[in-house]
Amino acid sequence: MKIIGITGGVGAGKSTILDYLSQKYDAYVIQADKIGHLVMEPGGLCYEHVIALFGRQIIKNDKTIDRKQVSDVVFGNELMRQSLDAIIHPAVKAYILEEIRKQRQAGCRLLVIEAALLLEEHYEEFCNNVWYIHTDAEIRIRRLMDSRGYTREKAESIIARQGSEEFFRKHSDYVIINNGDLKTTWKQIEEGIKLL
Ligand SMILES: CC(C)(COP(=O)(O)OP(=O)(O)OC[C@H]1O[C@@H](n2cnc3c(N)ncnc32)[C@H](O)[C@@H]1O)[C@@H](O)C(=O)NCCC(=O)NCCS
Ligand SMILES: Nc1ncnc2c1ncn2[C@@H]1O[C@H](COP(=O)(O)OP(=O)(O)OP(=O)(O)O)[C@@H](O)[C@H]1O
Numbered sequence: 001m002k003i004i005g006i007t008g009g010v011g012a013g014k015s016t017i018l019d020y021l022s023q024k025y026d027a028y029v030i031q032a033d034k035i036g037h038l039v040m041e042p043g044g045l046c047y048e049h050v051i052a053l054f055g056r057q058i059i060k061n062d063k064t065i066d067r068k069q070v071s072d073v074v075f076g077n078e079l080m081r082q083s084l085d086a087i088i089h090p091a092v093k094a095y096i097l098e099e100i101r102k103q104r105q106a107g108c109r110l111l112v113i114e115a116a117l118l119l120e121e122h123y124e125e126f127c128n129n130v131w132y133i134h135t136d137a138e139i140r141i142r143r144l145m146d147s148r149g150y151t152r153e154k155a156e157s158i159i160a161r162q163g164s165e166e167f168f169r170k171h172s173d174y175v176i177i178n179n180g181d182l183k184t185t186w187k188q189i190e191e192g193i194k195l196l
Contacts (some may be wrong), residue, residue, distance in 0.1 A: 001104050002196055003111045003126060007118040007168065008133035010158045011140035011148075013178040013185065014114045017133060020189060021112050028108050030099055032092055032115035039091040040065050049087045053080075075157040089121055100126065116162060119171045129196050132172035134165070136179055 004021070006014050021027040039046040042063045050065055051058060054073065058066050074081040096113060103111050115123060124130050135143075137159055144150040169175060174195060176188045 001108050001111055002128045003100070003113065004192075004196065005118045005123050005127035005130040006112060006114045006133060007116065007130060007172070008135070009137070009140065009162045009168075010116065010155065011144040012133040012135045014116075014133050016182070017131075017176065017178070017185065017189060018112055018114050020186060021110070024186075024189075025110055025193065027110040027112045028103050030096055030111065030113045032096065032113065032117070035092045035095050036088050037067070039088060039095070040067075045091045046087050050084065053083055053087065071154075075154070075161055078161070081161060085117070089117070093121060093123075096123070097126070119163065119168070124171065129173045129192070130171065131174045131176055131192055132168045133176050133178055134168070135177070139179055 004027075006017060008014050015031065018027075018029045018031065022029050038044060040050050041047065047065070050070070054070060058069050060066050070084065074084050100111065113123060113127065115121065118124065118127075118130065140159070141150075141152055141155040144155045145152060174192045176185060176192065178185045
């Protein structure tokens with residue numbers, strides 16, 4: 001089984017590329033963000049710890065955690081972001097390693113892991129190749145404002161908390177530029193698969 005790690009800043013197009021890999025190459029995909037959401041659901045491994053860190057005002061009527069409130073705090077406060085990461089990341093990593101084990105056993109041929117913090121968390125240790133998805137910050141901000149209703153300030157505050165262009169490039173095996181149309185991006189994916 002080959003494993004590709006996909007990383008890049010917020011709104012770079014990682015999920016879009018994952019969809020293509022899943023459809024065209026039948027890749028099994030794992031999204032760290034989604035697992036992060038799962039472990040903080042009621043009954044999840046991190047639920048109580050996150051509430052202990054942020055206070056009971058983050059609990060919504062349906063008992064789920066208000067991620068919008070958490071997001072507003074962590075992307076404006078580095079210490080709180082690190083404290084949240086210390087709770088969530090070990091659980092996410094353990095979940096991913098277990099998924100890898102299961103997929104390997106099931107005979108999966110291509111597994112793709114998407115994580116914004118893939119390099120910070122050293123997921124490259126179990127990836128055959130790491131792909132960095134680059135999209136210029138201004139293009140990302142516009143896409144996020146159009147598609148997710150982010151404000152410019154919100155997009156910029158997340159970007160400010162993520163790795164630099166230099167950091168991503170230094171630790172990646174392959175760079176995909178997703179500034180233009182998707183056809184151009186699909187071609188780069190096909191090249192990346194050949195290299196793998
Ligand atoms: C802060 C939270 C509650 C916001 O949830 P929400 O649904 O509003 O946003 P979403 O999860 O889609 O994240 C928005 C963007 O921020 C990035 N991001 C999320 N957490 C972090 C972080 N700790 N550091 C840097 N970037 C991050 C995501 O990759 C994504 O690009 C959530 O992202 C979270 O719990 N983050 C901590 C866990 C984490 O680091 N997840 C990312 C990889 S495991
Ligand atoms: N080449 C492209 N042309 C136009 N729009 C694009 C392109 N690539 C991605 N998008 C759009 O940009 C937005 C962000 O893309 P996507 O959700 O894939 O990013 P992401 O890196 O997974 O984000 P996150 O960091 O939050 O996980 C989406 O609305 C997506 O449809």
